[in-house]
Amino acid sequence: MLRELRPFQDAVLAWYRAHRRALPWRGETDPYRILLSEVLLQQTRVEQAIPYYHRFLEAFPTLQALAEAPEEAVLKAWEGAGYYARARNLKRLAEATPHGLPRTYRELLALPGVGPYTAAAVASIAFGEPVAAVDGNVRRVLARLFAVPEPRPAWLRETAQALLAREAAGEWNQALMELGATVCTPRAPRCAACPAARWCRGRATPERYPAPKPRTARSVPAAALVLAGRAGYVLERRDGKSLGGLWGFPLAEGEAALERLQARYGVRAARRVGTVRHAFTHKKLTVAVWYARTAQAGEDPHARPLSKLDRKILALLERLPEPPAL
DNA sequence: AAGCCGGGGCC
DNA sequence: GGCCCAGGCTT
Structure with missing residues (x-):
């Protein structure tokens, strides 16, 4: 996959530890709070999600509190965040897990509103399971790293899994996403500041990876x-x-x-x-x-x-x- | 595989 | 005014 995989991982992890943004859920150990942050971050920028994270936790500090709340109160706390199915699913999830969240990717994936990304993020960040999370950021980073204009889902899964720093899976996943969000950005990526530039085959023409979606006509x-x-x-x-x-x-x-x-x-x-x-x-x-x-x-x-x-x-x-x- | 869901920031 | 966002569900 990559020559010098270990140096690559070390470079990205070192960069992450030095440059990561201080976010409310960073360093959090409560799986419920980690899950909430991941659900809020679905198709939503970090800056926009933060106020809702605090508001929601104030209203529903635990999974059990969420399970016992009326759906309308849940939606009220979500008001303005968009994609309201996320809130309804989160409440259904709370009702379905009276004994706490399951601890594996496989089981998390079966919960309402939890897809491959969220299951991997929670499994790795909250429980240390070595499973790669692939979101829009990771997709872009990998497409550029390997100069693949149209990365297919299977290729993304396999490649992300092969690059994963298994002993620090949660941190690794966040590092790759943070890299995509702050350095390997969709437009005007800051390649000069990128810890992975040495390994990046797309560096000369990052705007070609991934290719812009052919807009449906x-x-x-x-x-x-x-x-x-x-x-x-x-x-x-x-x-x-x-x-x-x-x-x-x-x-x-x-x-x-x-x-x-x-x-x-x-x-x-x-x-x-x-x-x-x-x-x-x-x-x-x-x-x-x-x-x-x-x-x-x-x-x-x-x-x-x-x-x-x-x-x-x-x-x-x-x-x-x-x-x-x- | 495609359509749908939402609000916001950025160019 | 389009693009994109720490995606998932339905058809």
Whole structure:
């Protein structure tokens, strides 16, 4: 995996001991409090979680107190923290563990609201079990360390487990996460201050690891209206951030797109002349292209800056067997 | 595997 | 206005 695994571990642990942030749950030994901190930290930044950690413990100082509390009071203490299923699950968990938390990864994993990450974090931090916790920070650190653009879950599990300092599992897990949160950050990582830089294969281009998620593109129906006048076509000036300043055929999105376009331009009969597909970063447009004549003069589209989408529409028009007369 | 859940900070 | 966050559950 890594040459010199032990020096790598020592370097990261030494860095952690010198630079770790003082957090309310650091040094805590009560498994309940460790669990609470981990649940609060799910998809939540440390700074945001801290006030809720104190507020929640004041209201429910023990697992038993939580088990006996009304759900509404639990949600009240969680109010503002978001992801309220976490609070409901935590209460269910308390009710399901009258004799205290189980002490192994396997058993913790079976509890409501406890997934692979939280089970590993609690098992290692509270009970010293040598199991690697993989969160978003660790994912990023490992992706960069080994220059893997799209780390798969199985690879992450195996790699994290192979790197784990088993005799100090809880500290190790926190060290790797702390490194990701404060040094190996998503943007502008501070590689010069990183204890693992010597071993890092992604150091030259950290922004490539992990590759940004391919944003899921929604399919959106749309309509374009080609209005032909004596001097050319009616064009709209686009606004908006990405296409702002470009020109294009009147375009509307959604199911009633054509009706809205016809209303906007006072057009009745339009003839469908084809379909154009175009993918943006965040959505896939399927554009029905409609044609009609107009009394407006129109203009030459080649004289305007057009987006790729509008060039496709123009190409469609010029490809028609019987091009609509201008 | 994808969608959903929330609020906040940062660019 | 998008991205990301000490993820987990449901479909």
